[in-house]
Amino acid sequence: MKAGSPRPAWLIRGACALLTAGLVGSSVPITTGHKGLVSPYTYNEHVFPILNDRCAACHFERGPAQMSVLDYDSVAPWSEAMRLQLLSESMHPDFVDPIDSAVMREPTISPRDLDVLLTWVGGGAPRGEATPPRAIAPTRLRWTSGRPDLIIPMRVPHTVHAGDREEIHEFSLPTGLSETKWVRGLELQPGNRSIVRDAEIRVADGPTLALWNPAQKAMATPMGTAFELSPGAMVRLTIHYKKNYRDDDSALTDRSRVGLYFAQPSRSATIQTLLLSGPATDAATESRVLTGMLAAPVRMLAIRGSLDRDYSSVTAEALTPTGCRSLLVLRSPRADWPRRYWLADPIDLPPGTTIRVTATPLARPSVDALVRPSHRFEVAVEFLGQRQ
Ligand code: HEC
CATH class of the missing domain: 2.60.120.230 (Jelly Rolls)
Structure with missing residues:
Protein backbone atom coordinates (compact mmCIF):
# COMPACT_ATOMS: atom_id res chain seq x y z
CA MET A 1 0.00 0.00 0.00
CA LYS A 2 1.23 3.45 -0.80
CA ALA A 3 1.87 5.80 2.09
CA GLY A 4 -0.46 8.27 0.41
CA SER A 5 -3.56 6.08 0.87
CA PRO A 6 -4.16 5.40 4.55
CA ARG A 7 -6.82 2.76 4.04
CA PRO A 8 -7.32 0.39 1.10
CA ALA A 9 -10.74 0.62 -0.49
CA TRP A 10 -11.59 -3.03 0.11
CA LEU A 11 -11.59 -2.53 3.87
CA ILE A 12 -14.34 0.04 3.71
CA ARG A 13 -17.85 -1.15 4.35
CA GLY A 14 -20.92 1.03 4.50
CA ALA A 15 -23.11 1.01 7.58
CA CYS A 16 -25.98 -0.54 5.72
CA ALA A 17 -23.74 -3.09 4.03
CA LEU A 18 -22.30 -3.97 7.43
CA LEU A 19 -25.71 -4.87 8.74
CA THR A 20 -26.39 -7.31 5.96
CA ALA A 21 -22.89 -8.74 5.92
CA GLY A 22 -22.81 -8.84 9.72
CA LEU A 23 -19.16 -8.00 10.03
CA VAL A 24 -17.19 -5.04 11.23
CA GLY A 25 -14.08 -4.14 9.28
CA SER A 26 -12.39 -1.44 11.26
CA SER A 27 -8.78 -2.60 11.44
CA VAL A 28 -6.13 -0.75 9.49
CA PRO A 29 -2.95 -2.26 8.13
CA ILE A 30 -0.02 -0.30 9.47
CA THR A 31 2.39 1.08 6.96
CA THR A 32 5.74 2.57 7.76
CA GLY A 33 5.67 5.13 4.97
CA HIS A 34 8.85 5.54 2.97
CA LYS A 35 11.60 4.71 5.40
CA GLY A 36 14.73 6.35 4.18
CA LEU A 37 17.94 7.28 5.93
CA VAL A 38 17.46 10.90 5.08
CA SER A 39 14.20 12.65 4.42
CA PRO A 40 14.00 14.79 1.29
CA TYR A 41 11.56 16.90 3.30
CA THR A 42 12.51 19.18 6.16
CA TYR A 43 10.49 20.78 8.92
CA ASN A 44 11.30 24.35 7.94
CA GLU A 45 10.56 24.00 4.27
CA HIS A 46 7.85 21.35 3.87
CA VAL A 47 6.40 20.21 7.18
CA PHE A 48 5.81 23.52 8.94
CA PRO A 49 3.25 24.84 6.40
CA ILE A 50 1.21 21.63 6.59
CA LEU A 51 1.14 21.53 10.37
CA ASN A 52 0.44 25.25 10.54
CA ASP A 53 -2.53 24.75 8.27
CA ARG A 54 -3.98 21.55 9.69
CA CYS A 55 -2.98 21.20 13.32
CA ALA A 56 -2.08 24.64 14.71
CA ALA A 57 -5.65 25.58 15.64
CA CYS A 58 -5.00 23.49 18.77
CA HIS A 59 -1.27 22.73 18.78
CA PHE A 60 0.24 26.14 19.52
CA GLU A 61 2.19 27.51 22.48
CA ARG A 62 -0.22 27.73 25.45
CA GLY A 63 -2.99 26.21 23.36
CA PRO A 64 -5.35 23.38 24.40
CA ALA A 65 -2.97 20.57 23.29
CA GLN A 66 0.39 19.93 24.90
CA MET A 67 2.76 20.36 21.97
CA SER A 68 3.18 23.29 19.63
CA VAL A 69 3.58 22.21 16.01
CA LEU A 70 4.89 25.68 15.23
CA ASP A 71 8.23 25.20 16.91
CA TYR A 72 10.69 22.52 15.76
CA ASP A 73 12.06 21.82 19.23
CA SER A 74 8.57 21.29 20.57
CA VAL A 75 7.30 19.03 17.79
CA ALA A 76 10.40 16.90 17.08
CA PRO A 77 10.08 14.73 20.23
CA TRP A 78 6.48 14.02 19.22
CA SER A 79 7.24 12.93 15.66
CA GLU A 80 6.76 9.20 16.30
CA ALA A 81 3.49 9.83 18.17
CA MET A 82 2.47 11.94 15.22
CA ARG A 83 3.22 9.13 12.79
CA LEU A 84 1.03 6.71 14.76
CA GLN A 85 -1.68 9.29 14.96
CA LEU A 86 -1.58 9.97 11.21
CA LEU A 87 -1.72 6.26 10.39
CA SER A 88 -4.46 5.38 12.83
CA GLU A 89 -8.13 5.73 12.10
CA SER A 90 -8.55 8.09 15.03
CA MET A 91 -7.01 11.28 13.75
CA HIS A 92 -8.65 13.79 16.04
CA PRO A 93 -10.83 15.74 15.85
CA ASP A 94 -12.10 14.22 12.59
CA PHE A 95 -13.37 10.65 12.76
CA VAL A 96 -15.66 10.70 9.73
CA ASP A 97 -15.38 7.90 7.22
CA PRO A 98 -14.98 9.83 3.95
CA ILE A 99 -16.64 7.21 1.77
CA ASP A 100 -19.68 6.01 3.65
CA SER A 101 -20.83 9.22 5.26
CA ALA A 102 -23.34 11.61 3.73
CA VAL A 103 -21.99 14.52 5.80
CA MET A 104 -19.83 17.49 4.84
CA ARG A 105 -16.24 17.21 5.92
CA GLU A 106 -13.81 19.84 6.92
CA PRO A 107 -10.63 19.50 4.86
CA THR A 108 -8.24 16.99 6.37
CA ILE A 109 -4.71 16.16 5.36
CA SER A 110 -4.37 15.41 1.64
CA PRO A 111 -2.63 12.18 0.56
CA ARG A 112 0.32 14.28 -0.62
CA ASP A 113 0.67 16.12 2.68
CA LEU A 114 0.31 12.85 4.56
CA ASP A 115 3.12 11.41 2.47
CA VAL A 116 5.33 14.44 3.24
CA LEU A 117 4.73 14.08 7.00
CA LEU A 118 5.29 10.30 7.09
CA THR A 119 8.42 10.52 4.94
CA TRP A 120 9.75 13.29 7.16
CA VAL A 121 9.24 11.24 10.35
CA GLY A 122 10.63 8.08 8.70
CA GLY A 123 13.71 10.00 7.56
CA GLY A 124 14.63 11.22 11.04
CA ALA A 125 12.49 14.38 11.20
CA PRO A 126 15.19 16.83 10.06
CA ARG A 127 14.93 20.54 10.84
CA GLY A 128 16.34 21.93 7.57
CA GLU A 129 18.37 25.01 6.81
CA ALA A 130 16.07 27.87 5.97
CA THR A 131 14.37 29.88 8.71
CA PRO A 132 10.71 28.86 8.94
CA PRO A 133 8.09 31.46 8.02
CA ARG A 134 6.52 32.97 11.10
CA ALA A 135 3.37 31.27 12.23
CA ILE A 136 0.12 33.11 11.98
CA ALA A 137 -1.42 30.88 14.67
CA PRO A 138 -3.04 30.92 17.10
CA THR A 139 -5.55 31.24 14.34
CA ARG A 140 -8.62 32.23 16.27
CA LEU A 141 -7.72 35.52 17.84
CA ARG A 142 -10.46 37.40 16.03
CA TRP A 143 -14.00 36.60 14.95
CA THR A 144 -13.55 34.59 11.76
CA SER A 145 -16.69 35.88 10.03
CA GLY A 146 -16.58 39.55 10.92
CA ARG A 147 -18.13 41.19 13.93
CA PRO A 148 -21.15 39.22 15.25
CA ASP A 149 -24.56 40.90 15.54
CA ALA A 269 -36.83 28.22 8.13
CA THR A 270 -36.60 27.03 11.70
CA ILE A 271 -34.49 23.94 12.38
CA GLN A 272 -36.09 21.24 14.50
CA THR A 273 -34.71 18.29 16.38
CA LEU A 274 -35.44 14.62 16.98
CA LEU A 275 -33.40 13.52 19.98
CA LEU A 276 -32.22 9.95 20.53
CA SER A 277 -30.49 9.33 23.83
CA GLY A 278 -29.43 6.59 26.15
CA PRO A 279 -27.89 6.51 29.61
CA ALA A 280 -24.12 6.39 30.04
CA THR A 281 -23.12 2.83 30.76
CA ASP A 282 -19.88 1.10 31.59
CA ALA A 283 -21.36 -2.30 30.79
CA ALA A 284 -20.83 -1.63 27.11
CA THR A 285 -19.33 -4.83 25.83
CA GLU A 286 -22.04 -5.20 23.22
CA SER A 287 -23.12 -2.71 20.59
CA ARG A 288 -25.51 -0.03 21.75
CA VAL A 289 -28.41 0.95 19.54
CA LEU A 290 -30.56 4.08 19.62
CA THR A 291 -33.61 4.39 17.40
CA GLY A 292 -36.25 6.99 16.68
CA MET A 293 -39.06 7.19 14.16
CA LEU A 294 -40.05 10.16 12.03
CA ALA A 295 -43.79 10.78 12.24
CA ALA A 296 -43.94 13.31 9.41
CA PRO A 297 -41.92 13.96 6.24
CA VAL A 298 -38.73 15.88 6.93
CA ARG A 299 -35.82 17.43 5.07
CA MET A 300 -32.87 16.26 7.09
CA LEU A 301 -30.03 18.78 7.48
CA ALA A 302 -27.63 17.59 10.14
CA ILE A 303 -26.78 14.97 12.68
CA ARG A 304 -25.28 15.91 16.01
CA GLY A 305 -23.83 13.63 18.57
CA SER A 306 -22.03 13.31 21.83
CA LEU A 307 -20.69 10.09 23.26
CA ASP A 308 -20.41 8.81 26.83
CA ARG A 309 -17.15 6.95 26.05
CA ASP A 310 -14.84 6.21 23.15
CA TYR A 311 -16.14 3.68 20.65
CA SER A 312 -14.64 1.60 17.87
CA SER A 313 -17.29 2.81 15.44
CA VAL A 314 -20.55 4.72 15.42
CA THR A 315 -22.93 4.54 12.48
CA ALA A 316 -26.20 6.33 11.80
CA GLU A 317 -28.58 5.30 9.09
CA ALA A 318 -32.08 6.00 7.84
CA LEU A 319 -34.30 2.95 7.31
CA THR A 320 -37.03 4.14 4.95
CA PRO A 321 -39.93 2.03 3.71
CA THR A 322 -37.94 1.45 0.51
CA GLY A 323 -34.40 0.90 1.76
CA CYS A 324 -31.50 1.81 3.98
CA ARG A 325 -29.35 4.89 3.66
CA SER A 326 -26.07 5.49 5.43
CA LEU A 327 -25.92 8.94 7.06
CA LEU A 328 -22.76 8.95 9.15
CA VAL A 329 -19.92 6.53 9.83
CA LEU A 330 -17.36 7.43 12.48
CA ARG A 331 -14.16 5.40 12.89
CA SER A 332 -12.79 5.23 16.45
CA PRO A 333 -14.62 8.37 17.61
CA ARG A 334 -13.66 9.79 20.97
CA ALA A 335 -16.04 11.18 23.55
CA ASP A 336 -13.76 14.19 23.80
CA TRP A 337 -14.87 15.63 20.50
CA PRO A 338 -18.67 16.03 20.32
CA ARG A 339 -19.71 17.35 16.92
CA ARG A 340 -22.47 18.48 14.63
CA TYR A 341 -22.20 17.16 11.09
CA TRP A 342 -24.08 19.03 8.37
CA LEU A 343 -25.17 16.79 5.50
CA ALA A 344 -23.42 17.50 2.22
CA ASP A 345 -26.88 17.60 0.64
CA PRO A 346 -30.13 17.64 2.62
CA ILE A 347 -32.02 14.34 2.46
CA ASP A 348 -35.81 14.12 2.19
CA LEU A 349 -37.16 11.33 4.36
CA PRO A 350 -40.73 10.00 4.33
CA PRO A 351 -42.87 9.45 7.43
CA GLY A 352 -42.25 6.09 9.04
CA THR A 353 -38.48 6.36 8.55
CA THR A 354 -36.49 4.94 11.43
CA ILE A 355 -33.20 6.55 12.34
CA ARG A 356 -30.88 3.99 13.84
CA VAL A 357 -27.58 4.71 15.56
CA THR A 358 -25.27 1.83 16.38
CA ALA A 359 -22.22 2.29 18.61
CA THR A 360 -19.70 -0.54 18.77
CA PRO A 361 -17.39 -0.53 21.81
CA LEU A 362 -13.62 -0.76 21.60
CA ALA A 363 -12.29 -4.29 21.94
CA ARG A 364 -9.72 -3.23 24.52
CA PRO A 365 -10.59 0.21 25.90
CA SER A 366 -7.86 2.25 27.56
CA VAL A 367 -8.62 3.88 30.90
CA ASP A 368 -9.12 7.20 29.13
CA ALA A 369 -11.62 5.65 26.75
CA LEU A 370 -13.99 4.44 29.45
CA VAL A 371 -17.28 5.93 30.44
CA ARG A 372 -17.35 9.56 31.52
CA PRO A 373 -20.29 10.19 33.85
CA SER A 374 -20.36 13.82 32.74
CA HIS A 375 -20.90 12.86 29.09
CA ARG A 376 -24.22 11.74 27.60
CA PHE A 377 -24.70 9.28 24.77
CA GLU A 378 -26.96 11.40 22.62
CA VAL A 379 -27.62 11.74 18.93
CA ALA A 380 -29.92 14.35 17.44
CA VAL A 381 -31.32 14.47 13.95
CA GLU A 382 -31.89 18.05 12.79
CA PHE A 383 -34.35 18.82 10.05
CA LEU A 384 -36.87 21.13 8.46
CA GLY A 385 -40.44 19.91 8.60
CA GLN A 386 -43.45 19.61 10.84
CA ARG A 387 -42.82 19.12 14.52
CA GLN A 388 -42.49 15.42 15.36
C1 HEC B 1 -9.27 20.41 17.65
C2 HEC B 1 -7.98 20.47 18.24
C3 HEC B 1 -6.85 19.64 17.65
C4 HEC B 1 -6.44 19.56 16.34
C5 HEC B 1 -6.97 20.31 15.13
C6 HEC B 1 -5.32 18.65 16.34
N1 HEC B 1 -5.08 18.18 17.61
FE1 HEC B 1 -3.63 16.85 18.15
N2 HEC B 1 -4.25 16.96 20.10
C7 HEC B 1 -5.25 17.79 20.57
C8 HEC B 1 -5.35 17.64 22.02
C9 HEC B 1 -6.31 18.40 22.92
C10 HEC B 1 -4.34 16.72 22.39
C11 HEC B 1 -4.00 16.26 23.81
C12 HEC B 1 -4.30 14.85 24.02
C13 HEC B 1 -5.75 14.66 24.14
O1 HEC B 1 -6.34 15.14 25.10
O2 HEC B 1 -6.31 14.04 23.23
C14 HEC B 1 -3.69 16.31 21.16
C15 HEC B 1 -2.64 15.38 21.11
C16 HEC B 1 -1.91 15.08 19.98
C17 HEC B 1 -0.79 14.19 19.95
C18 HEC B 1 -0.17 13.47 21.13
C19 HEC B 1 -0.48 12.04 21.14
C20 HEC B 1 -1.80 11.76 21.67
O3 HEC B 1 -2.62 11.16 20.95
O4 HEC B 1 -2.08 12.13 22.84
C21 HEC B 1 -0.34 14.15 18.65
C22 HEC B 1 0.83 13.35 18.12
C23 HEC B 1 -1.21 15.02 17.88
N3 HEC B 1 -2.15 15.57 18.72
C24 HEC B 1 -1.07 15.24 16.54
C25 HEC B 1 -1.89 16.08 15.79
C26 HEC B 1 -1.70 16.35 14.38
C27 HEC B 1 -0.58 15.76 13.53
C28 HEC B 1 -2.68 17.21 14.01
C29 HEC B 1 -2.94 17.78 12.64
C30 HEC B 1 -3.07 16.84 11.56
C31 HEC B 1 -3.50 17.46 15.18
N4 HEC B 1 -2.99 16.77 16.23
C32 HEC B 1 -4.61 18.29 15.19
C33 HEC B 1 -6.06 18.61 19.82
C34 HEC B 1 -5.98 18.77 18.44
Missing part, protein backbone atom coordinates in the same frame (compact mmCIF):
# COMPACT_ATOMS: atom_id res chain seq x y z
CA LEU A 150 -24.64 40.08 19.25
CA ILE A 151 -21.70 39.35 21.55
CA ILE A 152 -22.57 37.76 24.88
CA PRO A 153 -19.74 37.46 27.42
CA MET A 154 -19.78 35.20 30.46
CA ARG A 155 -21.09 37.38 33.28
CA VAL A 156 -18.11 36.74 35.56
CA PRO A 157 -14.76 35.04 34.95
CA HIS A 158 -14.49 31.38 35.92
CA THR A 159 -11.38 29.96 37.60
CA VAL A 160 -10.17 26.38 37.32
CA HIS A 161 -8.31 26.06 40.62
CA ALA A 162 -4.80 24.77 41.25
CA GLY A 163 -4.93 20.99 41.57
CA ASP A 164 -8.09 20.67 39.46
CA ARG A 165 -7.31 19.34 36.01
CA GLU A 166 -10.64 18.95 34.27
CA GLU A 167 -14.20 20.14 34.79
CA ILE A 168 -17.42 20.76 32.94
CA HIS A 169 -19.19 23.97 33.87
CA GLU A 170 -22.48 25.46 32.72
CA PHE A 171 -23.07 29.20 32.45
CA SER A 172 -26.35 31.02 31.83
CA LEU A 173 -25.98 34.04 29.59
CA PRO A 174 -28.89 36.46 29.13
CA THR A 175 -29.33 37.58 25.52
CA GLY A 176 -31.28 40.71 26.52
CA LEU A 177 -33.33 40.39 23.31
CA SER A 178 -36.66 42.18 23.14
CA GLU A 179 -37.80 40.54 19.88
CA THR A 180 -37.49 37.15 18.16
CA LYS A 181 -34.25 36.61 16.25
CA TRP A 182 -33.01 33.83 13.98
CA VAL A 183 -29.45 32.57 14.43
CA ARG A 184 -27.60 31.61 11.25
CA GLY A 185 -24.10 31.54 12.67
CA LEU A 186 -22.21 31.38 15.92
CA GLU A 187 -18.70 31.49 17.21
CA LEU A 188 -17.05 31.07 20.59
CA GLN A 189 -14.06 33.15 21.62
CA PRO A 190 -12.35 31.43 24.52
CA GLY A 191 -11.07 33.80 27.16
CA ASN A 192 -8.28 31.35 27.95
CA ARG A 193 -7.27 29.17 25.02
CA SER A 194 -5.17 26.74 27.01
CA ILE A 195 -8.11 25.40 29.06
CA VAL A 196 -11.23 25.77 26.88
CA ARG A 197 -11.26 22.34 25.29
CA ASP A 198 -14.75 22.18 23.81
CA ALA A 199 -18.18 23.68 24.44
CA GLU A 200 -21.87 23.26 23.84
CA ILE A 201 -23.96 26.36 23.21
CA ARG A 202 -27.72 26.00 23.36
CA VAL A 203 -30.82 28.01 24.00
CA ALA A 204 -32.38 27.29 27.41
CA ASP A 205 -35.39 25.02 26.68
CA GLY A 206 -34.53 25.30 23.01
CA PRO A 207 -32.20 24.10 20.28
CA THR A 208 -28.49 23.38 20.49
CA LEU A 209 -26.82 26.14 18.52
CA ALA A 210 -23.36 24.64 18.30
CA LEU A 211 -20.92 22.04 19.52
CA TRP A 212 -17.66 23.91 19.44
CA ASN A 213 -14.02 22.86 19.35
CA PRO A 214 -10.93 25.01 18.80
CA ALA A 215 -10.47 23.96 15.17
CA GLN A 216 -13.98 24.89 14.18
CA LYS A 217 -14.81 27.88 12.02
CA ALA A 218 -17.88 29.98 12.72
CA MET A 219 -20.91 27.74 12.43
CA ALA A 220 -23.19 28.70 9.54
CA THR A 221 -26.55 27.10 8.86
CA PRO A 222 -27.18 26.01 5.25
CA MET A 223 -29.78 27.28 2.76
CA GLY A 224 -31.23 30.18 4.70
CA THR A 225 -32.17 28.00 7.66
CA ALA A 226 -31.81 29.26 11.21
CA PHE A 227 -32.39 28.56 14.88
CA GLU A 228 -35.11 30.53 16.63
CA LEU A 229 -34.26 32.75 19.59
CA SER A 230 -37.27 34.13 21.49
CA PRO A 231 -37.38 37.48 23.32
CA GLY A 232 -35.65 37.21 26.68
CA ALA A 233 -34.01 33.89 25.73
CA MET A 234 -31.13 32.65 27.84
CA VAL A 235 -28.11 30.99 26.25
CA ARG A 236 -26.63 28.02 28.10
CA LEU A 237 -22.90 27.74 27.56
CA THR A 238 -21.38 24.46 28.77
CA ILE A 239 -17.60 24.53 28.69
CA HIS A 240 -15.36 21.51 29.08
CA TYR A 241 -12.22 22.84 30.73
CA LYS A 242 -9.08 20.73 30.63
CA LYS A 243 -5.66 21.82 31.77
CA ASN A 244 -2.37 20.82 30.30
CA TYR A 245 -0.33 18.71 32.72
CA ARG A 246 2.20 21.55 33.08
CA ASP A 247 -0.56 23.81 34.44
CA ASP A 248 -1.85 21.39 37.09
CA ASP A 249 -0.59 23.55 39.94
CA SER A 250 -1.80 26.88 38.57
CA ALA A 251 -5.18 28.53 38.91
CA LEU A 252 -6.31 29.55 35.43
CA THR A 253 -9.15 31.92 34.68
CA ASP A 254 -11.43 32.13 31.66
CA ARG A 255 -14.05 34.54 30.46
CA SER A 256 -15.31 33.35 27.09
CA ARG A 257 -17.66 35.19 24.73
CA VAL A 258 -20.34 33.86 22.42
CA GLY A 259 -20.90 35.74 19.15
CA LEU A 260 -24.20 35.32 17.29
CA TYR A 261 -24.91 36.14 13.65
CA PHE A 262 -28.55 36.79 12.83
CA ALA A 263 -30.53 35.96 9.68
CA GLN A 264 -33.32 37.97 8.04
CA PRO A 265 -36.59 36.52 9.37
CA SER A 266 -38.07 36.19 5.89
CA ARG A 267 -35.25 33.91 4.77
CA SER A 268 -35.43 31.68 7.78
